[in-house]
Amino acid sequence: MTGPGALLRAVSAPVPSSAPDLELTVVMPCLNEALTITGCVREAMEALAAAGIAGEVLVADNGSTDGSQALATAAGARVVPIAIKGYGNALRGGIAAARGRFILMGDADGSYHFGHLPRFVERLRAGADLVMGNRFLGGIEPGAMPWKNRHIGNPILSFIGRLFFRTGIGDFHCGLRAFSADAYRRMDLRTTGMELASEIVIKSVLFGLRVEEVPTILRKDGRDRPPHLRPWRDGWRHLRFMLLFSPRWLFWYPGILLMAVGLILGAALVPGPLPLGRITLDVHTLLFAAVAVLIGFQAASFAVLSKFFAIRAGLRRAEAGFDGWFRYLTLEAGLVCGSGLVAAGLGLSLGAVWFWGGQGFGRLQPAETLRLVIPGALCLVLGCQMILTSFFLGVLRLDTRTDAA
Known part of the structure; x- marks a missing residue:
């Protein structure tokens, strides 16, 4: 039997x-x-x-x-x-x-x-x-x-x-x-x-x-x-x-779209309120624009990581276009870009503290300080995410062959 x-x-x-x-x-x-x-x-x-x-x-x-x-x-x-x-x-x-x-x-x-x-x-x-x-x-x-x-x-x-x-x-x-x-x-x-x-x-x-x-x-x-x-x-x-099986459509395109919308809307709101007819967008919308950038980056980076893993695991074949620009996504490039964003975030955060100090560290109007705090926090978090993602990509790129040398 x-x-x-x-x-x-x-x-x-x-x-x-x-x-x-x-x-x-x-x-x-x-x-x-x-x-x-x-x-x-x-x-x-x-x-x-x-x-x-x-x-x-x-x-x-x-x-x-x-x-x-x-x-x-x-x-x-x-x-x-x-x-x-x-x-x-x-x-x-x-x-x-x-x-x-x-x-x-x-x-x-x-x-x-x-x-x-x-x-x-x-x-x-x-x-x-x-x-x-x-x-x-x-x-x-x-x-x-x-x-x-x-x-x-x-x-x-x-x-x-x-x-x-x-x-x-x-x-x-x-x-x-x-x-x-x-x-x-x-x-x-x-x-x-x-x-x-x-x-x-x-x-x-x-x-x-x-x-x-x-x-x-x-x-x-x-x-x-x-x-x-x-x-x-x-x-x-x-x-x-x-x-x-299609990270391009599930993660990459939605992620890039979210990042683009968040960056454009955020850039329009940093100088001041944005009137749109009977509606005026302000720092509350700026916060959601920053969130859109973060979610978009996570989705886009996951698309890259999942596709690279699928190619490495033999689940799909490599594409010439993907290989062409993927070689620029190195650990070193990610560390440089991520560190730059962290530095920018620290600079904006220090600027917000400097502005607060000029007011005697008393009560502030959120509409004024959040135009520095939100972009600063965004740069800090985005920079850290970029650094961590670069390290993870570096781990995926390690040679894991088990055959004898």
């Missing part, structure tokens, strides 16, 4: 070497799909035979209790049990057991047209690393996709994916897709849920793999129960994953 430890290794293990005479493995994650699994397996096997593709159909069963395993075996599939729950775990376990040079994945609910698999293989043979199906190009049958998914969720998430990762993929979340075993190894996937679909695309783009699309049809699934997919929850998980 296979123990839990062995099953865990099966899920997390890399793709094994492909069989020399097996070109394609069709992987179908399955959880209680007795109504549709037979038709899906037969459709895939018929497509393999008709196109003359040497392949197999592998069903990654995630604990079905309705007899799906026996039905899949009877239809000609190889069934691999995956004990660890989760869509991503089922796929990763099935892919780890695949024997083909190419792998095509698709749900076993009857919604995807496995007869289209030859068009995926054709692109892979031509050199593509990942071939995505596009349901919006191929056609969506009536009732196959809820209106909120078709007109809101998928278009918005696909647009965000194209914007964040500069790719032309039109259907980011089509479940029918194919890739080479070598490309899969390079992706080094980590997620265990529905986010796996996004991770495959994002890492393919970030690692510079060749990604193409082919049209495919989405059919109404053959289940007699609600689907496992929960649109709002899983949609948020996809969006969250894309945001975390």
Whole structure:
């Protein structure tokens, strides 16, 4: 009997070497799909035979209790049990057991047209690393996709994916897709849920793999129960994953915008109150402008640090533009700039004390002294943050290789 430890290794293990005479493995994650699994397996096997593709159909069963395993075996599939729950775990376990040079994945609910698999293989043979199906190009049958998914969720998430990762993929979340075993190894996937679909695309783009699309049809699934997919929850998980993989949009752009707004507004308020029609902005707004600069700097610096760490850890490849200016972000440059800001902050603070002394160290008008105190405090805190961030960046840049000299 296979123990839990062995099953865990099966899920997390890399793709094994492909069989020399097996070109394609069709992987179908399955959880209680007795109504549709037979038709899906037969459709895939018929497509393999008709196109003359040497392949197999592998069903990654995630604990079905309705007899799906026996039905899949009877239809000609190889069934691999995956004990660890989760869509991503089922796929990763099935892919780890695949024997083909190419792998095509698709749900076993009857919604995807496995007869289209030859068009995926054709692109892979031509050199593509990942071939995505596009349901919006191929056609969506009536009732196959809820209106909120078709007109809101998928278009918005696909647009965000194209914007964040500069790719032309039109259907980011089509479940029918194919890739080479070598490309899969390079992706080094980590997620265990529905986010796996996004991770495959994002890492393919970030690692510079060749990604193409082919049209495919989405059919109404053959289940007699609600689907496992929960649109709002899983949609948020996809969006969250894309945001975390794109520090430019999550941290860098918002941080730079906050810093710019804070500096411009603060510079306008330091000389005196700023009348705007019936509203007059004063030192209270100056304080919030300083806070915006601090938060913006934290966000922008976190974007730089997280991107550098991702490159260093092999989660994404280096970019020429990033490397070009990143070499100027040294510990020494950070210490010089940070020390300069600290010195400016001390100077402004001493100026405020000097002004207070000129008033006999008595009561003061906040609108007068805070125009020196707030910029002084901002420079002190910003300078210290810059120094500490520079030291942390220096730690990340240390050579941590463990190989012998």
